[in-house]
Amino acid sequence: MVASEPRIAEVAAAVVRAPAHAIRQQHAAPPRLVDIYDTTLRDGTQMEGISVSVDDKLKIARVLSNFGMHYIEGGWPGSNPKDAEFFERAKAEPPPDVWSRIAELPPEAWSRIAAFGSTRRKNSTCEQDKQLATLIAAGTNCVTIVAKAWDLHVDHILEVPREENLAMVGESVAFLKAAGKEVMIDLEHFFDGFKANPAYTMQVCERAVEAGADVLVLCDTNGGTLGWEVDQAVRTVASAFPGVRLGIHCHNDQELAVSNSLQAVQSGATVVQGTINGIGGTINGIGGTINGIGERTGNANLASIVPTLQLKMGCAGVGERLPELTALCRFVDEQLNRLPDSKAPYVGQSAFAHKGGIHVSAVNKIPDSYQHIDPAAVGNVRRTLVSELSGRSNILSKVEEFGMGSKEEFSSPEWQDRMNRVLTAVKTLEKRGSTFEGADATVNLIEPLRGYTFEGADATVNLMIRRLMPGYTAPFRLMDYTVTAADTMGSDALRGEETGTPGSVMPSVRATVKVKLPAGVSQMESLASFWDNGDRTQRLESAEGNGPVNALAKALNKALLPTFPSLQHVVLKDYKASRRPAQLPELRVFVGEVVQELKFQLKVRILDQESATAANTRVMIEFMDSHHNQQWATVGVDTNIISASMCALMDGFEYALVEYAPCCSLDRPRPPVREEDDPFEGERS
Ligand SMILES: CC(=O)SCCNC(=O)CCNC(=O)[C@H](O)C(C)(C)COP(=O)(O)OP(=O)(O)OC[C@H]1O[C@@H](n2cnc3c(N)ncnc32)[C@H](O)[C@@H]1OP(=O)(O)O
Ligand SMILES: CC(C)C(=O)C(=O)O
Numbered sequence: 001m002v003a004s005e006p007r008i009a010e011v012a013a014a015v016v017r018a019p020a021h022a023i024r025q026q027h028a029a030p031p032r033l034v035d036i037y038d039t040t041l042r043d044g045t046q047m048e049g050i051s052v053s054v055d056d057k058l059k060i061a062r063v064l065s066n067f068g069m070h071y072i073e074g075g076w077p078g079s080n081p082k083d084a085e086f087f088e089r090a091k092a093e094p095p096p097d098v099w100s101r102i103a104e105l106p107p108e109a110w111s112r113i114a115a116f117g118s119t120r121r122k123n124s125t126c127e128q129d130k131q132l133a134t135l136i137a138a139g140t141n142c143v144t145i146v147a148k149a150w151d152l153h154v155d156h157i158l159e160v161p162r163e164e165n166l167a168m169v170g171e172s173v174a175f176l177k178a179a180g181k182e183v184m185i186d187l188e189h190f191f192d193g194f195k196a197n198p199a200y201t202m203q204v205c206e207r208a209v210e211a212g213a214d215v216l217v218l219c220d221t222n223g224g225t226l227g228w229e230v231d232q233a234v235r236t237v238a239s240a241f242p243g244v245r246l247g248i249h250c251h252n253d254q255e256l257a258v259s260n261s262l263q264a265v266q267s268g269a270t271v272v273q274g275t276i277n278g279i280g281g282t283i284n285g286i287g288g289t290i291n292g293i294g295e296r297t298g299n300a301n302l303a304s305i306v307p308t309l310q311l312k313m314g315c316a317g318v319g320e321r322l323p324e325l326t327a328l329c330r331f332v333d334e335q336l337n338r339l340p341d342s343k344a345p346y347v348g349q350s351a352f353a354h355k356g357g358i359h360v361s362a363v364n365k366i367p368d369s370y371q372h373i374d375p376a377a378v379g380n381v382r383r384t385l386v387s388e389l390s391g392r393s394n395i396l397s398k399v400e401e402f403g404m405g406s407k408e409e410f411s412s413p414e415w416q417d418r419m420n421r422v423l424t425a426v427k428t429l430e431k432r433g434s435t436f437e438g439a440d441a442t443v444n445l446i447e448p449l450r451g452y453t454f455e456g457a458d459a460t461v462n463l464m465i466r467r468l469m470p471g472y473t474a475p476f477r478l479m480d481y482t483v484t485a486a487d488t489m490g491s492d493a494l495r496g497e498e499t500g501t502p503g504s505v506m507p508s509v510r511a512t513v514k515v516k517l518p519a520g521v522s523q524m525e526s527l528a529s530f531w532d533n534g535d536r537t538q539r540l541e542s543a544e545g546n547g548p549v550n551a552l553a554k555a556l557n558k559a560l561l562p563t564f565p566s567l568q569h570v571v572l573k574d575y576k577a578s579r580r581p582a583q584l585p586e587l588r589v590f591v592g593e594v595v596q597e598l599k600f601q602l603k604v605r606i607l608d609q610e611s612a613t614a615a616n617t618r619v620m621i622e623f624m625d626s627h628h629n630q631q632w633a634t635v636g637v638d639t640n641i642i643s644a645s646m647c648a649l650m651d652g653f654e655y656a657l658v659e660y661a662p663c664c665s666l667d668r669p670r671p672p673v674r675e676e677d678d679p680f681e682g683e684r685s
Contacts, residue, residue: 031314037073039275040060043073043249044294045075054085057075060331071111071112071271072113076116077138078135087115112142115135117143117146142184144184144185146188148188148204149219151197169185183215185216186273191219191224214245216237216246217248218247219250223250231267234263234264246268247273248264248272250264250273251295252298252299252300252301255297258304266313274299275300276328303329325379329344351375354370354385357389357390358391364397367382384398398461422461429452453635458632462655475564475658478515481552483548483552484509485548486508508544511554512555513542514539539562541556541558543558548645567653570656571626617637617644619644619648620634620648621635621649623656630660632655634655636649
């Protein structure tokens, strides 16, 4: 046993030097070449709720191409005018200014756009078939046609003699080959056919190969096949048609589409079809779909398949562009008007988010101890969440992430004490019904409130820590505020009275905010001493809005802007107020423009539903600084939804000032600011 010790030490040292995925990569064999075939724009659009314009299709195609997809199926030109237009316009692509990366590559390395269609209509000829004519007219090098490979479909859906189906397959492939196309044949229901009548299904394959098909794509159309059945079938076809490229096309009806696709590659397939968009989620973010989009439950998710092929299975994949995967998925989600699902493997916001204290402690030492890959490999990032499940390591990670000091400083008794106090506050508040994930800037340590969550409010946590730092001073103080709401009759109401029809009621909401601020800029040289020695002033502002929070945000912004012009760039992006997270879906209310660029969305949760109107409400607000391209979130809790909102609003503005306004920040590096945004620039010089 003693003799083995040095080896253990050696292995341990190697692990510390090189993470597991790096070791895997070092020992990888030469990359296997597997073509990635994206059908987001064809099968992806067959999902309920998805509809894309031609412009969006072209945008997505360009991005997929820049990412390095080998094939992009653009649609079915014989199906509808939109898809026909896509292929017409795609002929003019790539405009080098847009497809910048493609412009650098030789044409043979460009993505191939594929036009999709079917075998000729029954009892007809290819020459008479309008749909085949549109495939040729689409002008793509690659054409993919769907063919019946299950005798059940031939007998009862197509309703033709089996020989006629074989003729449809052979003649259609030969016709397209004669037109100079690369032909992929999608063998619909291949696996069901292979189980029911393998001899006939193999005859379909044979007819396609004899006619010159370049790729036999084995489809799990109903998504009911299991991994070992995929393995057996792919191996059988591979040995029956040596040298013929095999593809795989899986649906996710059993949540096996990714796994079955990877199995097919392992068994010999070299073309994988799927859809890239793996992060579309439901509106409340709970239980969103994480498969690729597509008919019924979706297609195989390329956002999981591509990195697995590349990082775990020794395939070339998209090579050095893999770190663009997360951004690609977000882009596609945006184009398809879907909310990202945080739980998506590889690309989701939570894919590398660590919450449990033991996990955070470990990843701080060796990141791979709780990660299967380096998140950077797919363009994602490791995140630490603060909650009641945190240990000191979570807080330490946040302090480091916020750039509040160096590791050496954190071992000082002052920092240890500070971190313990923050940790205790978080746990206490969460016990009372609070959660802190995501609200790093808002917690009021003096008066614990019920209902916080910090996981989604990093800015709140940030302010909690700052407020425990010596000399920290808030850049403004709220003295009081009021909100009044009234319904007044509009002028058309009068007309209503005259005509006897009901008039409209004009709701009006007005807010006033009084804040205490530094009077003159020169006193702001040192915020730390400002409240004791500085010259103060008060500013009272009022504003009207389309709701109480909207009016309050406007009034607060108005009161702060003259002293802090940099707030003009702060956008309130997301406002959520919610009750009982587990029971009620989040209500999202887009409140809209507040002041110029000031927008926000509200998330409200009522935490104690039994208390009815006296229930605690948690409000989370997401902000964005368009100038620094930064986002942050705060949380506020109160039985009064307006107070909870005001609390989150104030923290959001305070965070914006201490993080990005030159006059307010602590001695720490800041993103660059344009000179005209710094009200103290002139004074200083
Ligand atoms: C598994 C898949 O995802 S395959 C792709 C499925 N996608 C789509 O269907 C979306 C686009 N489809 C469409 O726009 C239309 O269905 C069209 C234009 C293709 C056809 O429209 P229509 O001519 O009105 O026919 P309809 O949709 O009602 O029925 C489909 C016809 O195609 C036939 N058909 C089905 N598969 C094939 C095939 N591989 N080869 C030839 N004909 C086929 C059917 O038997 C049926 O013919 P029938 O009416 O004589 O029985
Ligand atoms: C046309 C083919 C590829 C298909 O969508 C399926 O079989 O699911």
